[in-house]
Amino acid sequence: MSAHGHVDLGHTVAGWTGTGLALIGFTGAGLAVCAAWIPGIWIGLGVVAVAGAVTWLLHLAGWGKPSGPRPEADWDWRTRDTAALAGHADCLGCRVGGPRRAAAAAPRPRSAMPLPAADSST
DSSP, X not given: OBTTBSOOOOOOHHHHHHHHHHHHHHHHHHHHHHHXXXXXXXXXXXXXXXXXXXXXXXXXXXXXXXXXXXXXXXXXXXXXXXXXXXXXXXXXXXXXXXXXXXXXXXXXXXXXXXXXXXXXXX
């Protein structure tokens, strides 16, 4: 059991791939800074930008998972999310993915909770 309880925090193909690429990009840019090689800095930062795009595209392809609790059977990082093709609710990445996904991923209105009445006896 983790500090966050018995939940899966989204270890996915999209997450691991993006993290790996970003680590390579930051390492390359850092080494280029140490070597004072200006083009290397830009190449490393370009790899970091590509990491973000690859992560987003893999998420849209179903290799990412929606936020929130999931059944324990879906915790394996290699499990593909078939609902991703329609878009995840409250997911910014899905809203940016096009009009069809944006409609499915639009934030849902929350039900209003009545507040207790103020005591007017004073």
